[in-house]
Amino acid sequence: FAARRDTEALEALCAHAIERHYPDADGALGLLEAAVEAQARLVAQWMGVGFIHGVMNTDNAHVGGETIDYGPCAFMDAYHPATVFSSIDQMGRYAYARQPEMAVWNMAQLASALLPLIDADTETAAARATTVVHRFPQVYSEAWLAVFRAKLGLTEPEDGDADLLQALLTHMADAGADFTNTFRALGDGRARDQ
Numbered sequence: 703f704a705a706r707r708d709t710e711a712l713e714a715l716c717a718h719a720i721e722r723h724y725p726d727a728d729g730a731l732g733l734l735e736a737a738v739e740a741q742a743r744l745v746a747q748w749m750g751v752g753f754i755h756g757v758m759n760t761d762n763a764h765v766g767g768e769t770i771d772y773g774p775c776a777f778m779d780a781y782h783p784a785t786v787f788s789s790i791d792q793m794g795r796y797a798y799a800r801q802p803e804m805a806v807w808n809m810a811q812l813a814s815a816l817l818p819l820i821d822a823d824t825e826t827a828a829a830r831a832t833t834v835v836h837r838f839p840q841v842y843s844e845a846w847l848a849v850f851r852a853k854l855g856l857t858e859p860e861d862g863d864a865d866l867l868q869a870l871l872t873h874m875a876d877a878g879a880d881f882t883n884t885f886r887a888l889g890d891g892r893a894r895d896q
Contacts, residue, residue, distance in 0.1 A: 704815035716819055723766040730819035733765065734834050737812060739841050740767025741805045746845035750853060752778035752881035754798045756788040763808040781874040781881040806838045853885045 756774035783799030
């Protein structure tokens, strides 16, 4: 609707999405805020279980923060951040580690579509939408830390947790450790030769 400049249809779709997913959202900007936060939390959950979506095009990003289009997707065995699953992804655009970046790009496209509903002045609308989209990394980082802290049983957050987790993931990548089994072994309190 945005590409066709059909503002009436765009308004109807926006109102439907708000009513269905975020009834407390304040208009198009509120919808964008909620969608950005939901996508950030969703992708953090994917990362926590080694899930690779495969093809994170905009039509596969759900404003409600749900995983959709289970086409070429997989769970990683041997951990490596550059792991891809889709046979069409020859350049690693949708690699495991690039999923947060792709989610930001998708949210930026949603923001662009919603600009006419955010403010009549295009520059003001763009500035407001950009501020919202730029919140993604912070929301994602907090959600990512929460997911991985829970996987390691870290109940009291500490300043060095992110560094500890990154060091563990780097070691896992270097060793070719199995993603799921490594965390399971750590959770069981057993040392494994991974």
